[in-house]
Amino acid sequence: MTIERFLERATPDWMHVEDSYSDIVISTRIRLARNLDGYRFPLAFSEDEALQVEQAVTHAIQDSTKLEEIFSYFSIKDLSHLQRQILVEKHLISPQLASKEVVGSVLLSSDESISIMVNEEDHLRIQCMTASFQLQKAYEQANKVDRALEVALPYAFRNDFGYLTSCPTNIGTGLRASVMMHLPALTLTGQMNQIINAMTRLGMTVRGIYGEGSENLGNVYQVSNQITLGKTEDDILADIQSVAEKIIQKERQARSKLMDKAGLALEDRIYRALGTLTNARILTSEEAATCLSNVRLGIDLQLINHVTAATMNECIVSMQPGFLQHYAGETLQPTERDRVRAKMLRETLSEEKLSKSMIRGKGEDSYDV
Structure with missing residues (x-):
């Protein structure tokens, strides 16, 4: 498949899942860090060694009889800055891989649920994603890819340490499990700092939507393990x-407490956010993310029924700078992005309104916004 195929939509079809967790959990990710035995790690290897690693991994994937998926290969240096940015926004590659100017690549499954990054911080980063809260499913998928590659690739492994990695925090299993959650009520009630501190004491970490170093955007947080050594x-x-x-x-x-104690104020916050998204002509990323979070909360509380949570998930990704410029078909300055962002969100919500009839407020008559 061409790279354009992976840039067409903000979210793949498998993200559009509704289950008992999808009101809060957006997605689940399993990532396995691996290095090949006999090669220096990416922090110290030469470009020639990087090329050898890339060829070994690519051949192992292409020649494997145990992998059912068909993977598309993309060299990072052959991708434009905008294409790299969109892949980061879709969580298909990391910001670190996107910044590579030497040999680095990614292999993507056709449904975008599997991403194999080559020569990022480690030789291999096997990443598998699922919608909602499906840890076991994501792990089984990642483990299947890992076992298939291990047949052909000699991994750097020691009985006393486990899998060897560039960063000491990944040594052992090399496994990072993360759950991306929408937590507006905990944020509004000022409980997130307490939760983040508690997670740190438990060996967990809470990060923003794009992982390490990223900010909380739209009350979306990633919760993941910090420790991989000494645990199965x-x-x-x-x-x-x-x-x-x-x-x-x-x-x-x-x-529940917000609805019981400040229901009217919460509804007002939600409907004002919807009004902003459907009418604003200029929207910064921060304001748009806040409004999208409030509207999604309204959907989850069944106050809004003409917009779906899947649409909100798609909007969160497509309002990012890379997607906006892809949508506009041109390079945009920040002020122009704010204009295009508002236009894109208005159009998206207008399309939803055509297929759904109206919005209902709790204890109120029907509204047509």
């Missing part, structure tokens, strides 16, 4: 499962 894969998955379930429970409790 099952231990890590069980820890993340338990912690995420507790956060989900707390978010639901916070939403």
Whole structure:
């Protein structure tokens, strides 16, 4: 497939899932860090070694009889800055890989659920994603790819340490499990700092929507494990499962309390956000993210029924700078991006309105906004 195929939509079809967790959990990701034995790690290797690693990995994937997926190969240096940026916005590659100017590449499955990054911080980063809260499914998918590649590739491994990686925090299983959650009520009630501190004590980390170093955008947070050494894969998955379930429970409790104690104010906040998204001519990324978060909360609380959570998920990605410029078909300055962002969101919500009839407020008559 061509790179344009992966730039067409902000979210793939498998993201459009509704289950008992999808009101809070957006997606689940499993990432395995691996290095090839006999090669220096990416922090110290030469361009020639990088090329050898890339060829070995690519051949192993193409020649494997155990992988059912068909992968498309893209060399990072052959992609434009905008194309790289969009892949980052879609969580298909990391910002670190996007910044590579030497040999680095990515192999993507056709449905975008599997991304294999080559020569990022480690020789291999196997990433598998699922919609909502499906840790075991994502791990089984990642483990299947890992086992298929291990048949052909000699991994750097020691019995006393496990898988060897560039960063000490990944040594051991090399497994990072993360759950991306929308937590507006915990944020509004000022509980997130307490939760973040508690997560740190439990060996977990809470980051923004684009991982390490990124800011919280639209009340979306990633919760992931920090420790990979001394724990089995099952231990890590069980820890993340338990912690995420507790956060989900707390978010639901916070939403219920907000509706009970400040229901009218919360509804007003939600409908004002919807009014801004459907009428504004200029929207910064911060204001748009806040409004999208409030509207999504309204959807989850069943105050808004003419817009879907899947549409909100797509808007969160497509309002990012890379997608906006792809949508506009030209390079945009920041002020122009604010104008195009507002236009794109107005058009998206107008299309939704054509297919759904109206908005209902709790205890109110029907509204047509």
